[in-house]
Amino acid sequence: MKLYDCAVAPNPRRARMFIAEKGLDIPKVEVDILGGENLKESFLAINPRGLLPVLELDDGTRFDEAMAICRYLEELYPEPPLLGTTPVERAQIECLQRKMEFDGMIATSEVFRNQPDNESFCYRSLPGAGDTPAIPGLIDRGKKSLDRFFYWLEKFLDGNEFITGDRFTMVDITAVCAVDFAKWVDITIPDKNTNSLRWYEEVSARPSAKA
Template sequence: MRLYDDPIAPTPRRVRMFLAEKGMDIPKVPIIIGKGEHKTETYRKLAPNTRVPALELDDGTVILESVAICRYIEGIQPEPPLMGTTPKEQALIEMWQRRIEFELLLPMASVFRHSHPKMAALEHQVPEFAAAQKPIAEQRLALLDEDLARHEFIAGDRFSIADITAFTTVEFFCKYGGIPLPEGLDNVRRWRDQVAARPSAQA
């Protein structure tokens, strides 16, 4: 089993964090998105959608999409549980995971992809789209602060994949994506610092 991985991009990082939380270390093959290595013919044969990360199993099966990869890892290494143990807990974590992806990650990524100079070679940039997505991302950060006033972690009182997705999103796009973390979001900062202190955050 090996993971095709970019060391900088936030989506591959969440798989690395997930693996680290599980205490797993598997061989990694670097695919540098900034150099266009995900667009090469060799990688396309492995991942036709050119997405990174990709998990190649020993039997040659390739799993794409970071959450699908994490679900496989959760299946072969259930402890500690990061996707829930009861039907209710699993549903709530899935709900929060999807909300973070669609409501926070997507607009933040859109701002980055359509405004950052380094993305110009990889994207057909539409600056107007970036400008429209920025206030949406900022509004969702404010809502996240309200959410985290009610519970310690994203999906409740237990660390989960939803925290990994939110953390890697905030860490990358608030630093490099043109959406600095607004002042006054004390709950987000408390949560971010708490997650950053976990050993998996260094993975």
């Protein structure tokens, strides 16, 4: 197995944190997104969409979605469970993971990519291959989604150590990656969100957060 990765990018970080939490050692191949390496022919041969992360199995099978990679690894290495231990828990985690992904990760991506002065990304309004000019209206829409993200993060953490309760899960991984990504556009956890600030400090101190 190997992971096509990009050290600075928020989405591959989700897979790296997951792998680290599982205690797995999967070789990584660094792809330089900021330099556009993911859009060159050599990488498009691996993933025609130009997206990272990609997990490649020894037989050449590839998975090009972070959640699919994580779910595959969870099946092979169930301990510690990061996607739930019962059908109900797994469904709840999927619902919350999606909220953190859409209102956190994707919203930040819209704010970041659509800034008219963001030269590296000015024709990459969507992640991956394909020219799509910046759409400045998405900056405001993304910020509204981030307001909602922070609101719900604070609510979920009220009385809970982690977002889904007393166990660290994939939901925390997606959320902390979103919080750190939002810093790229100068958006941070509001000072009054004390549950979120406590959680952020705790989750950021886990060894996997540096993976």
